[in-house]
Amino acid sequence: MVQTPVSPEKKAKKPSKLEGIKERSNFLREPLATELAQDTTHFSEEAIQILKFHGSYQQDNRDNRVKGQEKDYGMMLRTRSPGGFVPSQLYLTLDRLSEEYGNHTLRITTRQGMQLHGILKKNLQETISALIKNMGSTLGACGDLNRNVMAPPAPYKDKPEYQYAWEYAEKIADLLTPQTGAYYEIWLDGEKAISGSEAPEVKAARQRNDNGTIFQDSVEPIYGTHYMPRKFKISVTVPGDNSIDVYTHDISLVVITDESGELEGFNVLAGGGLGRTHNKEETFARMSDEIGFVAKDDIYDLVKAIVATQRDYGDRVSRRHARMKYLINDWGVKKFKAQVEEYFGKKIAKYRKLPQWQYKDFLGWHEQGDGKLFFGISVENGRIKDEGKFQLKTALKEIVSQFEIPMRLTANHNVILYEIDPANKEAIENILVERGIETNPDAIDTLTRYSMACPAMPTCGLAITESERALPKISDRIRQLLITLGMPDEYFVIRMTGCPNGCARPYMAELGFVGSAPGKYQIWLGGTPDQTELAQPYEQKMPIDELESFFEPIFVYFKRDRKAKESFGVFCNRVGFDAIRKFSADYKLGSYMEETTPKRKFRKNQKRVSVPDELFPRLKEAAQTEGRPMNQIIAEALNDYFTKKTEA
Incomplete structure (x- = not known):
């Protein structure tokens, strides 16, 4: 097996425990494959770490913990959905699996993926197999490698920059997808799923050895035996559209087009990341830095150069210090850029001026630009569920089933339905209204x-x-x-x-x-x-x-x-x-x-008075409508009550 290089300054220290687990895994196979076949409720610690690369975390329901009893184990599955794309066939499969094996809900992630919760170990293979066979994948959704590649969810067909963002989010996700056969061996018994063919230029770029960016005889030409030091995150967006939190990724690419809408290249930012640890001042949130501009024909080589820099020089000793943001912070942008250029084989051009960033959520009805419509639905905290009169899960299933339309998930964990024929607008609205879903985004509390x-x-x-x-x-x-x-x-x-x-x-x-x-x-x-x-x-x-x-x-x-x-x-x-x-x-x-x-x-130190849960929404609505505090409405109601009681 080909070993991933370790930077000179890290050789003197012992790598973290997880580096050994990755090395012993035979490219993400063991001990996961062996333990999956065992009649147990959960995996060992080593298998859990390898399971992450396959897109799943082992969890337990902490509400059900009882001292002296085994934990209520369940797996969380996360989809690989570049640009938040979820075709209708995949969504209906996710909905079905959440009912058959999960906790009856779906969860949209803040990286535009979908999560299933509560999958039992015994049902894990069947669940992942069903996703793969229905245009889905979980490969690389977790673990020490490139995670889901983000892009603005708006399906503008008359704005070429948005189409380029989708295209390159998909292609870069393909470029950095693990090449090991372990995924299909374990979940499909070695049968590779039928999927869209990989672009020839992506395949060629993965094999191209630019100044040591790949391992030529390795199963994993880009990642090597040890994969990345920690998770790695990428986004692709368009000038001015900050619907994907552009400064928070390891790499952010900004589409640059000419006056006729033809792609010229990409502005590149690097070094963002938000994870930290309380009371550990060496960990911190960090915004990315401007690196420069790269022509479209060079973008895959540039991405590989940045990945190789983090792969070879990122911290494999302390996982708290292993994200690329710490490498850039320790080195400085100048040194980091110089190392990237060494792998890249050429100088990176000057960063191009951009308009101001604006957050956009794309809720409500919009024109796609090709005669069709798209509709953004607010999903509070990303949880797709049926609860009381609010039946979002049922509504989405009905709409997707009836009209066979795809969706895009947003970085603010909302849903965008698109490719909607204008003739179906009223029917879709009626389904949502009947299921208690607000269709006017301006009616949603802005908080x-x-x-x-x-x-x-x-x-x-x-x-x-x-x-x-x-x-x-x-x-x-x-x-x-x-x-x-x-x-x-x-x-x-x-x-x-x-x-x-x-x-x-x-x-x-x-x-x-x-x-x-x-x-x-x-x-x-x-x-x-x-x-x-x-x-x-x-x-x-x-x-x-x-x-x-x-x-x-x-x-x-x-x-x-x-x-x-x-x-x-x-x-x-x-x-x-x-x-x-x-x-x-x-x-x-x-x-x-x-x-x-x-x-x-x-009166100082007033005692609080609570109201029944079923009355609170009505009280809140009345307070907002009348523009006065809820406690004032309650006080008047109590005063009327006592007045009537006294009169009686």
Whole structure:
């Protein structure tokens, strides 16, 4: 077997345990293949690590843990879906598998993939086999290699730059797909699935040995025996469209076209990444740097050169320090670029000027540019499910089955249905309305529309506290606080994760919640609405029960001292954390309401009164419609009640 080179400065130290597991795996086969055939409920630690390369994580339902009993094991499967593409056949298969073997839901990831949760070990092979046979794949969705390649989801047929982004997201994903036969041996008994043929130029580029970028006699010409030091992430986008968080990837490519719409090449950014560890200052979130411009004919060689640089010089000793962002941070951009150019074999041209980045979610109805339509549906926290009167899962199944249309998943974990005949618009709307799904994006609370949360509890083993299950109520509480403070229409980007790994990219949010202890969150402030600035940690452990008292002075300060049209994140950056802390320290809770409603008497340390869950949505709607606090409506209702009781 061909060994991946180790940089000179790393040879003196012992590689991490996982490097040995990869080396012993026979190119991602063992011990996974052996253990899969065993009648057990779960895999060993070594098999778990190899399973990740095949697109699956072993988890357990933490809600069902009982001391002295075996954990409730289940597998999470993640699809490889470049540009978020999910054909109708694959979606219907995912829906079926989630019912037969999963937890009856689907989860859209923040990298435009789809996840199945709760797959038992005994059903894993049948599940992955079904996905492969229905235009899907999980290969490379997890593990130490290139992950899902992202691209803007908008299906504009009259904007060639968007079509190029899709094309090259797919081709670069193919270029960096593992070449080992292990995937098909294990999941399809050696039978390779029928799939779209690989572009000849991609195949040629993978075999081309540019200044040592590949291992010529290896099963894995690009990756070698040890694959990458850690996960590696790539995006392809178009100028101005930041629907994919362009600064957060190991490599981001920006399509550059000429005046006639012909592809010229790509701007290249490198070194982004958000994962970190609490109380480990050597780990940090980082935005990518501008590297330069590369002509279209050179793009595969350039990608290989960057991958080879990280492969050969990335840290294989400390996994906390193994992402490419640390290599660039340690070396500096100049040294990193010089090493990339050595593998590339030529100088990289100057980075071309771009328009300002804007976040776009593409919700609602839009023209594709070829006579057909596309429709963006908001999926709160990416969870496709049926719950009460809101039956999104059933609605999507009905629409995809009836009209046989594909979908694109977005980086904000929403769904875009496209290739829609205008004659079918009304029928699709009717299905959604009948299933309780909001079809007007402007009717969605903006805090919800622009928020994201990772799954966290109960399935993620890394979660410190809640995220997906907690954010809806937290957003409601923030909205009510804003209403109380006379800011009913204010909104900002909120992102929440249950741990510091940052899967929902909270470090680019205007307001980021990062789980730091059970029921407590690190608070990050200062990101921008278009995700162009890195937020900074403001508070280490905010108890979620103290949310209102914590944020009231901050929001009041924002309302009083903001500039015209200034967003919350930009405001926080401008005034600085010292000023925010001083204002908060001097602020008397409730003083804003005392000033604005002087006739109303407030009693300190009021006891809270809760309302039944089924009444809360109606109460919230009434408060928003009337523009006044929920507690005021409750107080009036109680006053009427006691008045009538006294009169009786």
